Ligand SMILES: [Zn+2]
């Protein structure tokens with residue numbers, strides 16, 4: 001095992017160097033300047049995440065094999081599986097939604113479980129499995145895109161919408177999926193990036209430990225700390241995880257603006273066009289995002305109405321507003337409240353994926369409610385635009401580099 005060659009850690013949100021001090025108990029070290037979590041006193045334990053990942057893989061197979069829900073109306077019934085929404089979207093010529101729902105609800109959760117099992121089993125057997133660094137990097141990169149818990153909220157909204165006029169029976173697949181979410185959260189919570197990275201080490205070892213006055217930079221993928229003058233810089237690759245090294249995320253401001261403007265453009269059709277159409281006994285009623293919320297209020301489902309309003313209308317606007325504000329403040333070298341601006345960034349990065357609820361809800365409804373003349377739900381073009389808004393705002397938040405807030409504030413003060 002190669003130990004971390006440095007006892008300095010750079011805050012990933014504001015770049016302030018901190019000396020690593022040993023922690024005990026459940027303590028967590030926070031950045032003294034911006035409050036971001038730096039590292040914690042977790043035990044270097046492989047058994048626990050390995051057990052949860054193995055249980056997760058079994059539950060994943062069960063959740064996909066068994067029926068998820070059964071919908072019954074007027075003596076007719078329809079059963080769906082986890083993959084049914086993906087198939088229905090494809091058949092309805094909404095291939096982009098089909099691929100998206102498949103990726104975030106089935107494919108990426110599976111890939112990240114498989115990578116965890118591969119890496120942790122290898123390390124547990126006392127070896128460094130081939131491509132260990134790439135696997136670990138991928139596990140953390142995929143985390144925001146594996147959206148099973150968001151999918152679950154979509155399921156709940158779908159059940160509430162249907163419960164008024166039909167009977168819903170939950171299948172074994174649903175229960176397996178519920179426990180799967182718990183197993184994956186437990187695996188993620190017991191998987192500690194800094195501990196695993198130091199186990200994997202650099203592969204060649206012997207790096208000189210940089211000190212705080214060398215002018216430090218940290219790898220944006222694995223937080224490895226390198227002296228900026230160090231010879232590794234000339235290779236332009238992180239010695240530990242092999243990604244290209246950058247002092248700051250490259251071209252962060254322009255990229256973020258481009259993604260943000262694209263998101264704002266899609267926001268208009270996402271709200272103007274129907275996201276789905278409910279056809280019951282020949283009567284069709286197209287629903288936009290907003291009218292969907294209104295229907296929930298009319299049905300006096302206040303908490304679900306609030307949830308959908310928050311996730312589908314409020315959060316996308318809030319994200320676009322906050323990221324635009326951050327970009328403008330960085331452009332004008334603002335020194336105003338950098339800590340609060342960093343917290344605002346942290347919030348936008350965290351909440352973005354929850355806006356997918358509506359897309360998942362539609363994928364469940366179109367797969368369940370297809371009883372021809374009795375009741376059918378069809379997907380509308382607004383759903384594609386809305387999915388684009390969610391993905392583009394997530395990418396915009398990821399491409400923004402919060403350290404720029406501090407650079408510009410420092411440049412003005414200095
Ligand atoms: Zn910080």
Ligand SMILES: [Zn+2]
Nearest residue numbers: 219222238241
């Ligand atoms: Zn790295």
